[in-house]
Amino acid sequence: MSDPLELLCRSSLTTRSKYSGLYTPRCHSEKEHAGPCAEFPFLSELTQSNPRVAQKIKRDSTMTTGAAWKSEDAGPNRILRWVMLENDKTLKDFGLNMKNLKPGVIAKLREKAASYDDCVRVALGLTVKAYNMPDAPRISDELKDYFQAIGFVLNSGSTCCEICRIPLSFDLFENAQRGKAEIETCHKDPRCHSPDNVGFAHRECNIAQGAKSLEEFYNWIQGILDRAGRT
Amino acid sequence: MSDPLELLCRSSLTTRSKYSGLYTPRCHSEKEHAGPCAEFPFLSELTQSNPRVAQKIKRDSTMTTGAAWKSEDAGPNRILRWVMLENDKTLKDFGLNMKNLKPGVIAKLREKAASYDDCVRVALGLTVKAYNMPDAPRISDELKDYFQAIGFVLNSGSTCCEICRIPLSFDLFENAQRGKAEIETCHKDPRCHSPDNVGFAHRECNIAQGAKSLEEFYNWIQGILDRAGRT
Numbered sequence: 001m002s003d004p005l006e007l008l009c010r011s012s013l014t015t016r017s018k019y020s021g022l023y024t025p026r027c028h029s030e031k032e033h034a035g036p037c038a039e040f041p042f043l044s045e046l047t048q049s050n051p052r053v054a055q056k057i058k059r060d061s062t063m064t065t066g067a068a069w070k071s072e073d074a075g076p077n078r079i080l081r082w083v084m085l086e087n088d089k090t091l092k093d094f095g096l097n098m099k100n101l102k103p104g105v106i107a108k109l110r111e112k113a114a115s116y117d118d119c120v121r122v123a124l125g126l127t128v129k130a131y132n133m134p135d136a137p138r139i140s141d142e143l144k145d146y147f148q149a150i151g152f153v154l155n156s157g158s159t160c161c162e163i164c165r166i167p168l169s170f171d172l173f174e175n176a177q178r179g180k181a182e183i184e185t186c187h188k189d190p191r192c193h194s195p196d197n198v199g200f201a202h203r204e205c206n207i208a209q210g211a212k213s214l215e216e217f218y219n220w221i222q223g224i225l226d227r228a229g230r231t
Numbered sequence: 232m233s234d235p236l237e238l239l240c241r242s243s244l245t246t247r248s249k250y251s252g253l254y255t256p257r258c259h260s261e262k263e264h265a266g267p268c269a270e271f272p273f274l275s276e277l278t279q280s281n282p283r284v285a286q287k288i289k290r291d292s293t294m295t296t297g298a299a300w301k302s303e304d305a306g307p308n309r310i311l312r313w314v315m316l317e318n319d320k321t322l323k324d325f326g327l328n329m330k331n332l333k334p335g336v337i338a339k340l341r342e343k344a345a346s347y348d349d350c351v352r353v354a355l356g357l358t359v360k361a362y363n364m365p366d367a368p369r370i371s372d373e374l375k376d377y378f379q380a381i382g383f384v385l386n387s388g389s390t391c392c393e394i395c396r397i398p399l400s401f402d403l404f405e406n407a408q409r410g411k412a413e414i415e416t417c418h419k420d421p422r423c424h425s426p427d428n429v430g431f432a433h434r435e436c437n438i439a440q441g442a443k444s445l446e447e448f449y450n451w452i453q454g455i456l457d458r459a460g461r462t
Binding site: 163164165166204205207208210218220221222223224225227228230231 | 394395396397435436438439441449451452453454455456458459461462
C-alpha cells in the first residue's frame with residue numbers, strides 16, 4: 001500500500017493549539033477538492049451519526065493514553081503524540097517538566113510518541129475499520145470513493161477484534177460498563193503507532209494482552225495451556 | 232481432607248468489631264493448647280517475619296475486595312465477607328443501606344460473601360501455600376506440626392501461580408509496581424471462597440482471567456489461539 005497521505009491535499013492549516021509551534025496541521029481532503037480545507041474530513045459523517053465514536057477515533061489516534069495516573073508527578077493524562085517526540089528542553093519551554101515525572105511515566109509517554117503523519121494514517125485506518133464492522137452506520141458513496149482512492153478497502157463485516165479474532169459489533173462502542181466502553185483501540189505491538197498495527201479490540205481482550213505485543217500474548221497463553229495440561 | 236477446624240480449639244473469643252452481634256470469632260490454636268486463645272495463631276510467625284504478607288492473607292481471606300469504586304453509591308470498599316451473608320434489613324440496622332447501591336455493586340458484594348468458618352479455612356490454606364513457595368521464610372517445626380496435624384501438606388517449592396502454573400516466588404509479595412503487588416489472591420471459581428478454590432497468582436495472570444472462572448479462562452484463550460491460527 002502506497003502512502004495514503006501523498007494522495008491528499010496536504011495544504012497547511014492554522015491551529016490554536018498551544019503546541020502550534022511544533023507542528024503543521026494539514027488538510028486531508030482529496031487533492032483539488034472543492035470547498036474549504038479540513039484536517040479530518042473522513043470523520044465528518046461519523047461525527048454526524050456517532051459523535052462519540054468519531055471523537056474516540058480522533059483522540060486515540062492523536063493523543064497518548066493515560067494509565068490510571070493519580071499522583072502529582074504522574075504527568076499529563078493525555079497529550080498529543082507528536083509533542084512527545086520533542087526533547088526535554090523543548091518540552092520544558094512548553095511547561096512540561098519531564099524531570100519531575102517518575103521514570104515509568106516518562107517511558108510510557110515516550111513509548112506512545114508518534115509523528116503527526118502517522119497519527120493521521122492511524123485515524124484513517126481506524127475509521128475504515130469502524131465502517132467495516134458488521135453493523136456499522138451507512139457510509140456515503142463519496143466517502144467510500146475517498147477511502148478506496150487512497151488504498152483502503154471497504155469490506156463490510158470484515159473487522160474483527162485484533163486479539164480474539166471475533167467479528168466486532170459497532171454497537172459495542174456505545175455499551176459501557178462502569179464508564180468503560182466495551183471496545184478499545186489496541187496495538188499489536190504496543191510500541192508502534194501505524195495503521196497496520198492499530199485496530200480495535202474487546203476491552204477484556206485488550207486488558208488480557210496488557211503490555212505484551214500480540215505475538216508475546218499468544219505465546220504466553222499457549223504456555224499457560226501447555227502447563228495447565230490443556231494441549 | 233476432613234475439616235481442619237474440627238481439630239482446633241474453637242473457644243469463643245470476644246471482638247470489638249461493630250459486627251460483633253453477627254458472628255463469634257473463635258480460637259484456632261490446637262486443641263488443649265497451652266497459653267491464651269488466638270484467632271489466627273498460624274499467622275503469628277509470618278506476622279513477625281513478613282507482616283505485610285500476613286496482613287494480606289488475613290485481609291484477602293476475610294474481607295470482600297473492592298473494585299476501583301469511586302462513586303458515592305459504590306458501597307464499602309472492603310467489608311467482612313460473612314457480614315455480606317446477612318439480609319438487607321439486618322445490614323440496614325448496621326448502617327449499610329444496600330438499596331442505595333448500584334445493582335452491579337450489590338451483585339459483586341453478595342458474590343464475595345462467605346461464612347466466618349470458610350474464611351478461616353481459606354486463611355489456613357493461603358498460609359500453607361505461602362510457606363510452600365520456593366523462597367518462603369523458614370517455618371518452625373511447631374508450626375509445621377500444627378498444619379500437618381490438621382491435614383495440610385508442607386511441600387517446599389510446590390506453590391505455583393494457580394493460573395499459569397509457574398512456581399511463584401515469595402519475593403514477588405514485596406515487589407510492587409505503582410503500588411500494586413505482583414502476587415494477588417485468586418479464585419479458580421470467582422464465586423466460591425474455599426481453600427481448594429483460593430490460591431495465589433501473578434497479578435498479570437489474575438487480570439487476564441478477569442471475572443471468568445479458571446475453566447472458562449482456559450477455554451477462552453484456547454478459542455483465541457484457534458481463531459488466530461496458532462493451533
